[in-house]
Amino acid sequence: MASPVRIQSDGAVLQLPHSTGFTESSLALLKQEDSLxxxxxxxxxxxLDRGHPGLYLSCFDMLFTEDAAxxxxxxxxxxxxxxxxxxEPCQEPExxxxxxxxxxxxxxxxxxxxxxxxxxxxxQVQSLVVGEVLKDIETACKLLNITPDPMEWxxxxxxxxxxxxxxxxxxxxxxxxxxDLDGKDLCSxxxxxxxxxxxxxxxxxxxxxxxxxxxxxxxxxxxxxETRMREGEELWxxxxxxxxxxxxxLWQFLRELLLKPHSYGRCIRWLNKEKGIFKIxxxxxxxxxxGLRKNRPAMNYDKLSRSIRQYYKKGIIRKxxxxxxxxxxxxxxx
DNA sequence: TATAAGGATCCAT
DNA sequence: ATGGATCCTTATA
Numbered sequence: 002m003a004s005p006v007r008i009q010s011d012g013a014v015l016q017l018p019h020s021t022g023f024t025e026s027s028l029a030l031l032k033q034e035d036s037l038x039x040x041x042x043x044x045x046x047x048x049l050d051r052g053h054p055g056l057y058l059s060c061f062d063m064l065f066t067e068d069a070a071x072x073x074x075x076x077x078x079x080x081x082x083x084x085x086x087x088x089e090p091c092q093e094p095e096x097x098x099x100x101x102x103x104x105x106x107x108x109x110x111x112x113x114x115x116x117x118x119x120x121x122x123x124x125q126v127q128s129l130v131v132g133e134v135l136k137d138i139e140t141a142c143k144l145l146n147i148t149p150d151p152m153e154w155x156x157x158x159x160x161x162x163x164x165x166x167x168x169x170x171x172x173x174x175x176x177x178x179x180x181d182l183d184g185k186d187l188c189s190x191x192x193x194x195x196x197x198x199x200x201x202x203x204x205x206x207x208x209x210x211x212x213x214x215x216x217x218x219x220x221x222x223x224x225x226x227e228t229r230m231r232e233g234e235e236l237w238x239x240x241x242x243x244x245x246x247x248x249x250x251l252w253q254f255l256r257e258l259l260l261k262p263h264s265y266g267r268c269i270r271w272l273n274k275e276k277g278i279f280k281i282x283x284x285x286x287x288x289x290x291x292g293l294r295k296n297r298p299a300m301n302y303d304k305l306s307r308s309i310r311q312y313y314k315k316g317i318i319r320k321x322x323x324x325x326x327x328x329x330x331x332x333x334x335x
Numbered sequence: 336t337a338t339a340a341g342g343a344t345c346c347a348t
Numbered sequence: 349a350t351g352g353a354t355c356c357t358t359a360t361a
Binding site: 248284302303306307310311313320324326327 | 341
Binding site: 248295297299303304305307311315326 | 351352353354355361
């Protein structure tokens, strides 16, 4: 059985419990960007976990977005609840200590100090990584309209999550094998149980679920002792367009995709953000995502584009002055 | 062949 | 009433 991986050496920021921790397999999942050709950042963390020399923790775009403010809250709240190991309130990223700034004429750092500096830098790197993972789960929740905690999923939610994970890791469709399961069932399954239902994808699915479970566990832990939430930084986006009760509109959905270029830049991107001009690079992909979001498996670009064209009259979206294929423009750019 | 434009109809909220 | 989904015809590159 995979042991929980400490994403930190002694004095860990993030030593998660056995049942919900980032296991070796879930970390392995985070490393798969090589095969997925999605490398944006590769963070060498081998010294973090002396039990796993040479461990790379990589962030492919789905798991690496813009900032890590979430983490600051995570660490703050764990401090305040007194339950977990602590991380000093993070400084601005720009002010993070640089690891190799040797000498500068002064006497060399003592090993202890050096270790401390290294430790802190690594903590911040880890914080970034975990923060991005959490943010990306948040994004997926918005897009799929499901809660972040797998334990709360019904069978339909499980199927959505499976579809999503398949799409994310280019897996074959395995939804059928998990048809009758709700979130609780899924969470209680061992990797062996996964193997029985889906021999090819068990490892990835189990590991990915592990990440979600960890995230839910962390969220639970943070929200328990602390309710502070800075405006505009909702943890799980209860106030977001997709969760505010009203069903999401297509134009909002497109905007959400456009705001996550790390994750969706390959299928939709700004040509001119100021003017609100964007291009759908992969029409089938965007349509699939929209169908996923709206529970419309038969969605395709033909229908999606028809809906976009309805916006012409309403003054929400139009064709840019020089009309190009798959290029549209928000009439009121943000 | 894929995309674009827009009419018609149905459905859910 | 409104926003979409679906299906359709016609035009264009």
